[in-house]
Amino acid sequence: MRNGITFRKYSPYHNVDANAEYPEVFFHTSTCDERAHPGHARKMKALMDHQGHAALFYEAVEGGHAGASTNAQKAYAVALTYQSAEKHSKNPATVTTIRGESLFVRQWAVCVDSRAY
Numbered sequence: 001m002r003n004g005i006t007f008r009k010y011s012p013y014h015n016v017d018a019n020a021e022y023p024e025v026f027f028h029t030s031t032c033d034e035r036a037h038p039g040h041a042r043k044m045k046a047l048m049d050h051q052g053h054a055a056l057f058y059e060a061v062e063g064g065h066a067g068a069s070t071n072a073q074k075a076y077a078v079a080l081t082y083q084s085a086e087k088h089s090k091n092p093a094t095v096t097t098i099r100g101e102s103l104f105v106r107q108w109a110v111c112v113d114s115r116a117y
Contacts, residue, residue, distance in 0.1 A: 013044050016051060024054035026084040028077055030063040056084055 008014040016022075025048065029041035038059055048055040058080055060068055068074035 013040075013047065016044075016047055016053070018051040022048075022053050023088060024056060024084070026056040026058070026081060028058050028060075028081065030060045030065070030068075032062055033065050035065045 027041045027045050029036070029038040031038055041057065041059070045055050045057040058077065060073055060077060062069040063073060066074075068077055
């Protein structure tokens with residue numbers, strides 16, 4: 001039990017405070033992650049929602065621990081990350097959406113996917 005007590009001191013999950021104010025968080029995971037089960041991110045998102053904190057969540061169906069299996073998937077995930085960061089920057093660019101998806105995400109994903117790796 002001693003290890004469990006020590007772990008709880010450092011565990012983000014066990015230290016989320018319902019009365020604290022946090023910036024919006026973006027959780028990104030993969031259904032096929034063989035190292036960190038996606039249940040951890042799902043559980044953290046659910047806890048934050050339950051406590052009334054703002055949190056975004058994206059789960060890639062493929063990709064394993066890297067979170068993407070193709071350049072297009074990686075580009076999409078990176079674009080979502082940048083969009084989340086942009087949303088909270090001091091001078092955010094105007095974000096245009098098409099069916100709820102940011103045009104920024106689409107343009108960035110197309111740009112990165114077209115590169116040869």
